[in-house]
Amino acid sequence: DAGVIQSPRHEVTEMGQEVTLRCKPISGHDYLFWYRQTMMRGLELLIYFNNNVPIDDSGMPEDRFSAKMPNASFSTLKIQPSEPRDSAVYFCASSFGAPQETQYFGPGTRLLVL
Amino acid sequence: AQKVTQAQTEISVVEKEDVTLDCVYETRDTTYYLFWYKQPPSGELVFLIRRNSFDEQNEISGRYSWNFQKSTSSFNFTITASQVVDSAVYFCALRANFGNEKLTFGTGTRLTIIP
Numbered sequence: 366d367a368g369v370i371q372s373p374r375h376e377v378t379e380m381g382q383e384v385t386l387r388c389k390p391i392s393g394h395d396y397l398f399w400y401r402q403t404m405m406r407g408l409e410l411l412i413y414f415n416n417n418v419p420i421d422d423s424g425m426p427e428d429r430f431s432a433k434m435p436n437a438s439f440s441t442l443k444i445q446p447s448e449p450r451d452s453a454v455y456f457c458a459s460s461f462g463a464p465q466e467t468q469y470f471g472p473g474t475r476l477l478v479l
Numbered sequence: 480a481q482k483v484t485q486a487q488t489e490i491s492v493v494e495k496e497d498v499t500l501d502c503v504y505e506t507r508d509t510t511y512y513l514f515w516y517k518q519p520p521s522g523e524l525v526f527l528i529r530r531n532s533f534d535e536q537n538e539i540s541g542r543y544s545w546n547f548q549k550s551t552s553s554f555n556f557t558i559t560a561s562q563v564v565d566s567a568v569y570f571c572a573l574r575a576n577f578g579n580e581k582l583t584f585g586t587g588t589r590l591t592i593i594p
Contacts, residue, residue, distance in 0.1 A: 398582075407584060407586050407587065408570070408584040410581055410582065413581075421581070454522065456524060458524075467514065467526055467529050468526075468582060469526060470516070470523065470525075470526070471523070472521075472523045473522050473523060473524075475522070
């Protein structure tokens with residue numbers, strides 16, 4: 366079975382540009398999570414969805430970040446405008462059923478904002 | 480609030496040695512779940528194990544074993560006869576309180592296996 370799919374795997378952009386990260390969760394999973402990993406802050410939860418509905422976006426750093434889940438098989442995380450401090454690895458994860466179930470992570474998108 | 484502490488930032492051992500990675504957690508909930516993830520140099524996060532707070536039985540999977548002790552709030556991970564492929568960053572994580580889907584991660588332990 367396919368795992369969580371993320372694209373692109375690497376993204377290099379210039380400050381001020383819009384960046385869109387994409388995620389396809391594991392089929393049948395009803396929870397989707399976006400994380401950011403940096404050396405300074407480790408792994409941080411940005412936002413998560415349940416049945417395509419955003420449940421908690423308290424981890425989203427600021428208004429420049431937005432996330433959507435238009436259907437059960439696709440989610441986007443958008444940064445506009447991007448800044449150098451947004452450089453990080455962004456992970457998408459999905460899980461099925463009750464909250465205690467295991468989250469399975471995608472390969473991550475390594476973002477570099479120049 | 481919940482917290483996960485991995486006090487060992489980096490560990491290096493010679494191949495075939497056993498190594499234990501420590502994880503100490505804090506939570507006020509009586510129901511919680513503990514996880515270990517592996518992040519190899521390629522960068523992905525690989526799920527290793529999940530334990531719930533009601534099951535203190537130790538778990539063994541091949542060369543990997545986990546020791547869960549509620550009395551000390553610890554969930555330690557041991558690799559027996561380590562191999563170079565075990566080199567990675569290992570994260571311990573906690574989810575507590577049914578209805579709270581947030582996973583709290585420790586800062587990770589970077590394990591290097593020296594050939």
